[in-house]
Amino acid sequence: MSLPAPLIEMRGITKTFGAVKANEAVDLSVAPGEILGLLGENGAGKTTLMNVLFGAYAPDAGEILIQGQKVRITSSADALAAGIGMVHQHFHLAPRLTVLENLLIGIRGKGGRIDRAGGLARLAEISRQYGLALDPDLPVSALSVGEQQRLEIIKALFRGARLLILDEPTAVLAPSEVEGLFSALRSMAAQGLGIIFISHKLNEVRALTHRCTVLRHGRVAGRVDDPANTTSAAMAELMCGHEIVPPARGPSTPGEAVLTLDGISTSKHSGTTLRDVSLAVRAGEILGIAGVSGNGQQALAEVISGVRAPDAGQMTIAGQKVSRFSPREVQALGLGRIPEDRMTTGLVTNLPLADSMVLPRVGTAAFSSRGLLKPDAIRAFAEEQIKAYDIRCPGPMVRAGALSGGNLQKALLARELAFDPKVLIVSQPTRGLDIGAARFIHEKFLAMRAKGCGIIVIGEDLEELLVLCDRIAVMYEGRIAGTLSSADATVARLGLLMTGAEGHG
Amino acid sequence: MSAVFEQIFQVGFLAAIIRIATPLAFATLGEMFSERAGVLNLGIEGIMLLSAMTGFTATSLSGSLWLGVLAAVLTGMLMGALHALFTVALGLSQHVCGIGVTLFSSGLAYFLYRLIFGQQSVPPSIKGFQTLPIPVLSDIPVLGPAIFNQFTLVYMAILAIPLAAFVLYRTPWGLSVRMVGENPRAADSAGVSVIATRFQVVILGGALMGLAGAFLSMAQFNAFTFGVVSGRGWVAIALVVFGRWDPWRSAGAALLFAFVDALQLRMQASGLGHIPYEAFLMLPFIFTIVAMAFMSRNAVAPSALLKPFRREER
Numbered sequence: 125m126s127l128p129a130p131l132i133e134m135r136g137i138t139k140t141f142g143a144v145k146a147n148e149a150v151d152l153s154v155a156p157g158e159i160l161g162l163l164g165e166n167g168a169g170k171t172t173l174m175n176v177l178f179g180a181y182a183p184d185a186g187e188i189l190i191q192g193q194k195v196r197i198t199s200s201a202d203a204l205a206a207g208i209g210m211v212h213q214h215f216h217l218a219p220r221l222t223v224l225e226n227l228l229i230g231i232r233g234k235g236g237r238i239d240r241a242g243g244l245a246r247l248a249e250i251s252r253q254y255g256l257a258l259d260p261d262l263p264v265s266a267l268s269v270g271e272q273q274r275l276e277i278i279k280a281l282f283r284g285a286r287l288l289i290l291d292e293p294t295a296v297l298a299p300s301e302v303e304g305l306f307s308a309l310r311s312m313a314a315q316g317l318g319i320i321f322i323s324h325k326l327n328e329v330r331a332l333t334h335r336c337t338v339l340r341h342g343r344v345a346g347r348v349d350d351p352a353n354t355t356s357a358a359m360a361e362l363m364c365g366h367e368i369v370p371p372a373r374g375p376s377t378p379g380e381a382v383l384t385l386d387g388i389s390t391s392k393h394s395g396t397t398l399r400d401v402s403l404a405v406r407a408g409e410i411l412g413i414a415g416v417s418g419n420g421q422q423a424l425a426e427v428i429s430g431v432r433a434p435d436a437g438q439m440t441i442a443g444q445k446v447s448r449f450s451p452r453e454v455q456a457l458g459l460g461r462i463p464e465d466r467m468t469t470g471l472v473t474n475l476p477l478a479d480s481m482v483l484p485r486v487g488t489a490a491f492s493s494r495g496l497l498k499p500d501a502i503r504a505f506a507e508e509q510i511k512a513y514d515i516r517c518p519g520p521m522v523r524a525g526a527l528s529g530g531n532l533q534k535a536l537l538a539r540e541l542a543f544d545p546k547v548l549i550v551s552q553p554t555r556g557l558d559i560g561a562a563r564f565i566h567e568k569f570l571a572m573r574a575k576g577c578g579i580i581v582i583g584e585d586l587e588e589l590l591v592l593c594d595r596i597a598v599m600y601e602g603r604i605a606g607t608l609s610s611a612d613a614t615v616a617r618l619g620l621l622m623t624g625a626e627g628h629g
Numbered sequence: 630m631s632a633v634f635e636q637i638f639q640v641g642f643l644a645a646i647i648r649i650a651t652p653l654a655f656a657t658l659g660e661m662f663s664e665r666a667g668v669l670n671l672g673i674e675g676i677m678l679l680s681a682m683t684g685f686t687a688t689s690l691s692g693s694l695w696l697g698v699l700a701a702v703l704t705g706m707l708m709g710a711l712h713a714l715f716t717v718a719l720g721l722s723q724h725v726c727g728i729g730v731t732l733f734s735s736g737l738a739y740f741l742y743r744l745i746f747g748q749q750s751v752p753p754s755i756k757g758f759q760t761l762p763i764p765v766l767s768d769i770p771v772l773g774p775a776i777f778n779q780f781t782l783v784y785m786a787i788l789a790i791p792l793a794a795f796v797l798y799r800t801p802w803g804l805s806v807r808m809v810g811e812n813p814r815a816a817d818s819a820g821v822s823v824i825a826t827r828f829q830v831v832i833l834g835g836a837l838m839g840l841a842g843a844f845l846s847m848a849q850f851n852a853f854t855f856g857v858v859s860g861r862g863w864v865a866i867a868l869v870v871f872g873r874w875d876p877w878r879s880a881g882a883a884l885l886f887a888f889v890d891a892l893q894l895r896m897q898a899s900g901l902g903h904i905p906y907e908a909f910l911m912l913p914f915i916f917t918i919v920a921m922a923f924m925s926r927n928a929v930a931p932s933a934l935l936k937p938f939r940r941e942e943r
Contacts, residue, residue: 178818180940201820216818218811219932221804229808230819233801279819 131318137186146172154318161333165558169342209280224260270301299619326356378406382578388437405578412593420602430454460545473525478506509538530561643775650887652841656865659837667933671727674862675734680842682738701843709835720937757851793876810931
């Protein structure tokens with residue numbers, strides 16, 4: 125099979141940030157009609173490389189060729205002019221403007237006015253060509269996440285992109301939406317566009333891409349010419365440089381219920397409402413909460429952690445009824461919590477790590493007396509945990525925000541587990557962590573389960589939930605759409621529940 | 630009581646509302662533009678004062694009203710550029726810089742005024758704008774004398790409202806302004822310069838604030854006094870919220886405020902009971918606070934308001 129001339133070629137790209145080599149002599153090429161997978165752990169340099177290609181960073185060395193011609197890309201405007209479009213992980217859309225307005229931004233008008241007719245015609249043409257339809261006059265805020273992503277893709281095509289970069293596009297989608305995205309991408313490739321698909325979900329990369337480039341520590345660790353017929357294990361090994369064995373989850377012997385929710389409902393203050401949610405977690409059991417983001421998971425986490433009081437329903441922790449729904453109360457009853465967003469609700473990034481590690485219990489006798497802190501005790505506690513959890517940091521007094529995601533997550537885990545919670549609630553426990561750190565977190569969960577702790581894992585990564593959980597409940601529009609035991613749960617069945625298809629429960 | 634009402638609602642009442650609303654409309658539109666792109670301009674109060682001073686001075690020295698208006702507009706643009714330099718180019722706190730611009734502009738206005746005119750027992754005045762009746766239209770009963778027998782600057786304010794809406798909603802530049810105020814990163818990745826757009830819009834806003842100042846010293850009072858603005862700039866900031874960052878609604882808010890202000894002036898004049906006049910003076914401001922409390926609950930500010938933009942920030 126003869127390969128067509130590359131649409132785009134990056135040669136010897138090197139980019140350093142201070143002492144860190146984010147990219148070192150990276151080569152990469154995409155041919156027209158080709159879907160290239162770009163694989164790598166967090167911090168492997170995928171995003172940096174793509175930002176170089178999209179003009180956000182200037183490379184220290186190396187060159188970029190488009191259809192054999194050397195080009196200089198120093199801004200996103202240059203990249204767009206060169207036919208490179210990028211769909212970022214966090215969408216670059218203005219929610220209160222309409223679909224059409226988001227498409228027309230930066231595009232010259234006609235006679236000083238916005239060229240609405242021209243825009244509509246172009247949108248219709250793209251819709252027809254690739255099967256991507258959207259209502260031009262809807263505000264973006266009325267679109268689902270999947271539709272917003274579609275708009276980002278249309279936006280790139282609208283500007284004449286011939287190469288499309290997608291940064292972890294499936295992270296925000298339900299399984300059914302993923303299939304829709306993939307078929308659109310395949311149709312674009314069939315019509316001669318080049319696509320770079322960034323992901324660390326190996327099964328998706330194997331299903332979609334024609335070829336893969338794997339990055340590790342900023343360098344090309346290897347290339348895979350036939351992803352469909354390469355095992356995930358082999359690709360994972362390329363990504364992390366060593367073999368990865370999933371943690372073994374032994375049989376569990378769940379005991380008494382340690383957390384029960386009975387008919388919990390919330391009014392619509394912010395986000396999704398909870399509607400009559402009942403569930404129970406037993407000692408020594410891991411319960412997964414699956415669902416497309418925004419279906420009430422956050423409200424559920426807030427109610428259980430005592431941040432938000434429900435309007436109706438009851439909750440018990442270790443047999444005791446929760447009456448006031450304050451974080452302090454649920455914590456006193458034995459609940460540990462690892463919030464979804466480490467940086468904003470997990471800890472205080474500008475304070476020393478040690479302070480963040482005692483934050484939820486700073487008022488207890490262990491860390492203060494008569495209204496005064498015990499700095500030595502706080503420091504000693506932090507030092508102990510840093511050692512026990514192998515948290516890589518210069519010391520307990522370092523600014524918390526300076527730690528990497530994996531180390532922060534370990535710190536948060538250490539903070540909760542040090543007090544032997546009866547129930548632990550965690551949201552997205554390994555999001556943004558590399559395989560090694562995720563593995564460590566999983567092992568800790570399984571160890572807690574063996575000790576009789578009840579654990580709730582709220583997550584969007586179904587593969588992760590399937591590995592960890594004894595049971596998985598699926599949330600859809602604020603309700604529990606159904607609960608599957610680990611024996612019955614498959615990605616396909618969960619996916620159906622996630623879209624409300626099997627709306628009983 | 631009916632006598633009091635008659636005294637209040639005369640033909641002149643409508644004209645007074647329009648007149649009072651004019652500087653507020655200019656100022657509110659100026660602030661609205663600036664905020665739509667994500668830049669709060671608390672310099673507005675001082676910019677209006679300094680523009681009122683330079684406009685008055687230029688007219689007083691040259692004898693030309695339009696030269697005065699030009700001076701006021703240029704002053705507004707210059708101070709807008711100063712605010713943009715701090716908040717857009719350097720990314721400093723919009724609150725702090727805005728208050729700084731107000732303090733600096735006010736101080737400069739007092740200083741220059743003293744320097745040029747010295748201390749006089751009778752403050753100097755100019756022959757300000759005269760009303761310019763528009764033929765035919767000004768003969769319409771009630772509305773004619775109220776709307777079409779006004780200062781040229783009033784007509785300009787009335788025209789500025791649809792013009793602002795057109796620019797904001799129908800032109801590519803207006804779309805850039807809105808996008809920059811909602812999601813600057815999106816604008817940037819679409820090849821729109823966030824910094825340039827914000828600079829342009831803050832300077833445009835300054836020009837409108839300059840017109841507001843010019844109206845006060847050159848049409849309404851025909852003199853410059855230290856209290857010539859007396860909080861109208863701050864009111865405009867509230868009116869922008871009240872008007873939900875929309876040109877039509879903002880202008881409507883200015884009109885509503887002007888109505889209450891005109892009303893209290895009449896009530897003062899009518900000598901209603903034995904109420905001290907200061908109580909009437911408070912009315913428009915109480916109205917603003919109450920209106921804000923009720924109306925601004927659902928108001929959603931531009932998402933990127935107060936947020937400086939830096940490209941390589943991760």
